Amino acid sequence: MSIAYETIYQFWNSAILRAGIKLGIFSLLEEKQPCSSEFIVKSLNSDPKFTHAYLEACVVLGLLEKDGNKYKNTKETSDYLMPGKLDYLGDLALHITNYWSTWGKLDQLILEGRTELPFENGFVDAPTYWKDYMYGQHNRAESGQINNMIQNTDLTGRKKLLDVGGGMGSYSIPLCQTYPNLQVCLLDAKEPLELARKLVEEKNLSDRLVLKEGNFHSIELDTDYDVVLISGVVCITSEEGNRKIFARAFEVLQPGGLVIVQDFMQIGENKQKHFLDTMMDMYLKIAFSPGAGDFASEDIVSWLTDVGFENHKEILLPTQLNIVTAEKPQ
Ligand SMILES: C[S@@+](CC[C@H](N)C(=O)[O-])C[C@H]1O[C@@H](n2cnc3c(N)ncnc32)[C@H](O)[C@@H]1O
Incomplete structure (x- = not known):
């Protein structure tokens, strides 16, 4: 055939x-x-x-x-x-297929270089979009990505973490559970924070995990974080936006602070991940912003280096997401 x-x-x-x-x-x-x-x-x-x-x-x-x-x-x-099982992927399936009408207009979007969100074309309403989007990310985290992050990063001795675009707290909650001395500020928009609040309360972490509503580019922040986690944000943002995000991360970290970038990204040539990386690149452009993409890790490293980070590590994970870490010089 x-x-x-x-x-x-x-x-x-x-x-x-x-x-x-x-x-x-x-x-x-x-x-x-x-x-x-x-x-x-x-x-x-x-x-x-x-x-x-x-x-x-x-x-x-x-x-x-x-x-x-x-x-x-x-x-x-x-x-x-x-629903309820650790490997549940139903919310992710709904989130991905909420873009049904967007994909249906792919020819038009290619000509126009335009993104179209599911609530803009009426396929689902905005509350449904946000719920499926956030629970979809949470499915991915619970079904293995949390373990990957915990096994591949070391936050021993780190005390104050900023989770940029932290969504429902899918990573900062387990990080708090793994590192009992860690305090977290989770920054995101109103809709994800409403879902995060429920989870944080359920896990009795309200005294260690503060939810902050706002845009990372403009919100006032402390400048003594020793970890900045940026998960799932780089791939939905343009190069220009990412350079600004990394510059801001550098600014809010104390000397010796660690930045962790976890995302869809390509580390070298990887036959196993190539198909989804390629399709993902198309999806990110029509679904999030025209400048978004499944970037090469070397680009991410160069944007980090340009704003002053050093000692970068590129960590290839068995799942589709990979990790890059770097440090602010002492
Ligand atoms: C793909 S989700 C990732 C959620 C979570 N970090 C994870 O990895 O599962 C991206 C999140 O980043 C948030 N976000 C994107 N740009 C942001 C910005 N400039 N300031 C604050 N939040 C942002 C979005 O609202 C969304 O909740």
């Missing part, structure tokens, strides 16, 4: 996945499986013919399997699509 022929249908797969998550079909099955099509129809109050066709599509995709005439989740569905 030609690549062109295969590619024609691939967006159907994402639609099947998205619908199952939105309708709660995988969770319903997990609880009651194996289930007949009739049971699902009754539970969802859905159209019988469409529901049957949908369940069969899930089977050919490998999301469900059949037990006689009944349906049940495959092991992968059970592992990755059950």
